[in-house]
Amino acid sequence: MKDAFILIEDLLLRFTRPEKKYMAGHICPFWVGYFLLNPLRRLLENPNKILGPFVREGMIILEPGCGMGYFTLPLARMVGAKGRVVAVEVQPRMLSVLSRRARKAGLSARIDLRHAGAGTMGIEDLSGAVDFAAAFHVVHEVPDQGSFFTEIWSAFKPGGKLLVVEPKGHVSQDQFEQTMAVGEKIGFQHEALSGKVGGRVALLAKP
Numbered sequence: 001m002k003d004a005f006i007l008i009e010d011l012l013l014r015f016t017r018p019e020k021k022y023m024a025g026h027i028c029p030f031w032v033g034y035f036l037l038n039p040l041r042r043l044l045e046n047p048n049k050i051l052g053p054f055v056r057e058g059m060i061i062l063e064p065g066c067g068m069g070y071f072t073l074p075l076a077r078m079v080g081a082k083g084r085v086v087a088v089e090v091q092p093r094m095l096s097v098l099s100r101r102a103r104k105a106g107l108s109a110r111i112d113l114r115h116a117g118a119g120t121m122g123i124e125d126l127s128g129a130v131d132f133a134a135a136f137h138v139v140h141e142v143p144d145q146g147s148f149f150t151e152i153w154s155a156f157k158p159g160g161k162l163l164v165v166e167p168k169g170h171v172s173q174d175q176f177e178q179t180m181a182v183g184e185k186i187g188f189q190h191e192a193l194s195g196k197v198g199g200r201v202a203l204l205a206k207p
């Protein structure tokens with residue numbers, strides 16, 4: 001049950017794009033975005049429970065690889081009217097769906113949607129402004145993890161924290177450790193996580 005969503009995504013990929021499976025830089029297909037919005041996902045990944053300990057009203061949050069916004073709308077509610085969620089996504093179609101969902105929920109004013117370019121999230125303007133970043137199931141899809149962590153590092157205030165959650169079905173413990181080593185080289189330090197989050201999880205902080 002624990003990794004049921006990842007397992008189903010994995011099976012779907014196996015049949016639809018077998019050549020892409022487990023390849024670095026593989027991008028989650030657009031239609032999987034709808035699947036990731038399934039309300040049953042809350043049983044495994046409850047956004048309020050996972051993110052509640054990190055997010056406060058008024059914060060500026062960065063969400064790389066937001067997809068259709070399973071975590072984005074809850075984040076926007078948590079930061080309140082004075083906060084902002086910068087949601088970055090490489091697939092414009094994911095952003096269109098998220099934009100519609102945000103409008104419907106009356107949260108558009110708190111969400112800054114950004115289309116990531118090739119090799120960059122385009123967040124230079126956020127330098128030293130971000131309090132917290134949530135990277136759910138995206139880092140294994142990023143072709144240049146060094147740039148990814150460097151951009152987040154630059155966007156962070158001192159004390160900024162990055163929650164990385166990766167799916168066990170796609171990312172082995174070895175691969176996860178290699179990813180962590182990239183972040184550590186840039187200067188991120190590990191912090192203890194309280195509470196239970198499924199998958200391969202780390203909390204990285206900019207001292």
Ligand SMILES: C[S@@+](CC[C@H](N)C(=O)[O-])C[C@H]1O[C@@H](n2cnc3c(N)ncnc32)[C@H](O)[C@@H]1O
Pocket residue numbers: 027028033036064065066067068069070071088089090091094116121135136137138141142143
């Ligand atoms: C598996 S989905 C997860 C979506 C969302 N975080 C969630 O948990 O529901 C990964 C998302 O990251 C996006 N993505 C992959 N590489 C990216 C990059 N370099 N920059 C921004 N988004 C990226 C994909 O397009 C996809 O929407």
